[in-house]
Amino acid sequence: MSRLLAVDWGSSSLRGALLDDEGTVLDSRSSARGMLAVAKGSFADAFESTFGDWMDAEPTVCLIAGMAGSRQGWLEAPYCSCPAGLEELAAALVPIPDFSARGWSIALVPGLSHMSRDVPDVMRGEETQIMGALRLLGVQDARVVLPGTHSKWASVQGGRVVGFETFMSGEFFALLRQHSILKHSVADAETRPDWPAFDAGIDRAREAACLLRSAFSVRTLSLFGVHSPDASLSYLSGLVIGEELRCQALPHDQPVVVVGAAALTERYQRALSRSGVSVTALDAPAAWSGLRAIHDRSFAMGTAHEHD
Amino acid sequence: MSRLLAVDWGSSSLRGALLDDEGTVLDSRSSARGMLAVAKGSFADAFESTFGDWMDAEPTVCLIAGMAGSRQGWLEAPYCSCPAGLEELAAALVPIPDFSARGWSIALVPGLSHMSRDVPDVMRGEETQIMGALRLLGVQDARVVLPGTHSKWASVQGGRVVGFETFMSGEFFALLRQHSILKHSVADAETRPDWPAFDAGIDRAREAACLLRSAFSVRTLSLFGVHSPDASLSYLSGLVIGEELRCQALPHDQPVVVVGAAALTERYQRALSRSGVSVTALDAPAAWSGLRAIHDRSFAMGTAHEHD
Numbered sequence: 022m023s024r025l026l027a028v029d030w031g032s033s034s035l036r037g038a039l040l041d042d043e044g045t046v047l048d049s050r051s052s053a054r055g056m057l058a059v060a061k062g063s064f065a066d067a068f069e070s071t072f073g074d075w076m077d078a079e080p081t082v083c084l085i086a087g088m089a090g091s092r093q094g095w096l097e098a099p100y101c102s103c104p105a106g107l108e109e110l111a112a113a114l115v116p117i118p119d120f121s122a123r124g125w126s127i128a129l130v131p132g133l134s135h136m137s138r139d140v141p142d143v144m145r146g147e148e149t150q151i152m153g154a155l156r157l158l159g160v161q162d163a164r165v166v167l168p169g170t171h172s173k174w175a176s177v178q179g180g181r182v183v184g185f186e187t188f189m190s191g192e193f194f195a196l197l198r199q200h201s202i203l204k205h206s207v208a209d210a211e212t213r214p215d216w217p218a219f220d221a222g223i224d225r226a227r228e229a230a231c232l233l234r235s236a237f238s239v240r241t242l243s244l245f246g247v248h249s250p251d252a253s254l255s256y257l258s259g260l261v262i263g264e265e266l267r268c269q270a271l272p273h274d275q276p277v278v279v280v281g282a283a284a285l286t287e288r289y290q291r292a293l294s295r296s297g298v299s300v301t302a303l304d305a306p307a308a309w310s311g312l313r314a315i316h317d318r319s320f321a322m323g324t325a326h327e328h329d
Numbered sequence: 330m331s332r333l334l335a336v337d338w339g340s341s342s343l344r345g346a347l348l349d350d351e352g353t354v355l356d357s358r359s360s361a362r363g364m365l366a367v368a369k370g371s372f373a374d375a376f377e378s379t380f381g382d383w384m385d386a387e388p389t390v391c392l393i394a395g396m397a398g399s400r401q402g403w404l405e406a407p408y409c410s411c412p413a414g415l416e417e418l419a420a421a422l423v424p425i426p427d428f429s430a431r432g433w434s435i436a437l438v439p440g441l442s443h444m445s446r447d448v449p450d451v452m453r454g455e456e457t458q459i460m461g462a463l464r465l466l467g468v469q470d471a472r473v474v475l476p477g478t479h480s481k482w483a484s485v486q487g488g489r490v491v492g493f494e495t496f497m498s499g500e501f502f503a504l505l506r507q508h509s510i511l512k513h514s515v516a517d518a519e520t521r522p523d524w525p526a527f528d529a530g531i532d533r534a535r536e537a538a539c540l541l542r543s544a545f546s547v548r549t550l551s552l553f554g555v556h557s558p559d560a561s562l563s564y565l566s567g568l569v570i571g572e573e574l575r576c577q578a579l580p581h582d583q584p585v586v587v588v589g590a591a592a593l594t595e596r597y598q599r600a601l602s603r604s605g606v607s608v609t610a611l612d613a614p615a616a617w618s619g620l621r622a623i624h625d626r627s628f629a630m631g632t633a634h635e636h637d
Binding site for chain 1 (some may be wrong): 449450500508536537540544552576
């Protein structure tokens with residue numbers, strides 16, 4: 022075992038952390054060279070210019086999670102089917118050969134796929150955060166939500182993701198506030214949420230049972246002078262998050278684990294509490310713990326890519 | 330009674346028809362000078378340049394439905410509360426004085442508002458189409474849907490709209506196909522729907538019971554090679570229309586009246602039939618019949634604006 026360079030290479034950002042044996046972050050870096058900003062064929066250059074000095078100095082071992090493993094990324098890491106946990110992910114790591122001549126051992130963590138009623142679903146990056154959350158919380162069974170542009174709701178049993186679903190909540194919220202007729206009703210930016218308006222959105226989502234129906238009320242409540250632009254934006258946020266929660270089979274005997282940035286987990290926590298569900302919020306960088314855990318399992322299994 | 334200039338002045342178009350006593354269209358015109366293309370204060374000019382010769386020649390009486398009566402329009406025609414039918418609309422016409430010196434009698438038809446569980450809803454223009462549909466079909470009770478950017482579902486009893494709801498279906502469809510991640514999966518344009526894919530969308534919408542959840546399947550089914558770009562676009566259309574239908578209390582003892590352009594009513598007809606609901610589709614210009622009916626009622630009530 023040794024230091025590990027843990028990398029989270031998403032669509033819009035490239036972040037890396039130097040981890041010690043315990044997974045403690047010794048140093049970290051981030052850049053705007055997310056997958057969408059890197060031309061096909063330029064991933065090796067982007068990696069070297071961002072992390073080359075670290076790789077030369079000591080770690081030599083790097084594990085990358087996220088969209089860099091997609092078809093449009095550095096190298097495709099095929100999806101691993103659910104149920105899948107540390108063992109399945111470790112066994113399916115995809116080595117990147119570009120820098121093997123320099124002794125750098127780099128591998129991609131695959132995403133997960135899940136088939137439900139003939140409809141496939143996929144995630145890339147979140148599987149690593151889920152593994153990290155389990156490690157940080159010391160649990161093997163959980164209902165986990167990772168809110169975001171495409172929120173992921175996963176069910177974990179015995180350390181394995183047994184199923185998950187994607188909700189395009191963050192993207193719908195952005196489309197509605199920026200591109201729809203509702204843009205005339207909502208404030209451009211939000212400092213702090215207007216909580217009563219947010220709560221009203223949560224409640225309305227449950228009543229309306231359909232975002233196509235509830236969304237127009239952002240306009241009418243503004244038109245009738247009930248909501249200010251600030252309140253309208255928080256109300257819309259409540260409508261969208263409330264719609265996402267409406268569709269969940271929520272556990273009432275254990276907390277839901279919410280993994281994400283504090284500004285977002287705070288909203289989910291409030292909305293879930295309103296449904297009588299307790300929450301464990303985790304805004305620690307779960308990806309780093311996940312990458313450390315996947316690497317350690319790979320090493321223990323003797324499949325560690327540094328021995329390839 | 331006399332000829333009537335019937336005008337439908339919507340957000341994106343200005344259309345007018347010369348109607349005889351029976352409501353038969355003698356001539357019609359349309360222009361791109363919809364409300365959004367006309368500066369506040371320039372509505373009189375736009376009207377005169379489009380219809381001035383007709384008004385001078387004979388009709389002298391004009392009734393206007395649509396967004397021209399909104400706060401941003403020519404003159405605000407306050408919403409009329411439900412329940413409302415021909416009588417309430419005729420009594421609430423708002424005369425436009427701009428051309429009274431020239432003997433032109435022009436009035437705006439008000440929109441409708443409806444309050445349900447403290448949430449207001451509004452329509453402008455559709456109330457006139459509903460009145461027209463009732464006249465054309467010779468019915469007084471109906472469940473009517475007007476599909477579009479903002480679809481309206483109205484319940485009509487005894488000739489009065491007793492309640493209605495707005496679904497932002499057309500706008501969601503446009504946002505998702507043009508601005509979301511799904512734009513990479515769907516074809517740019519659609520010639521004819523791929524009906525099996527459309528049907529699959531209808532069925533999936535019912536199963537998923539949440540568009541936030543079902544929408545991502547457009548991407549994954551494309552990613553997994555199940556749907557071509559053409560099929561993906563039709564599937565997305567089915568998902569959105571299916572979601573709108575999922576939320577309706579559909580009558581199984583009478584047909585649903587669908588009022589709109591044939592390309593759209595065809596989809597609703599197919600989707601409703603799939604739910605075991607029969608349909609009366611009306612792609613006749615219901616607005617003209619509605620304006621004739623509202624004017625005739627106003628005349629009969631002695632509140633005809635030409636006598637103001």
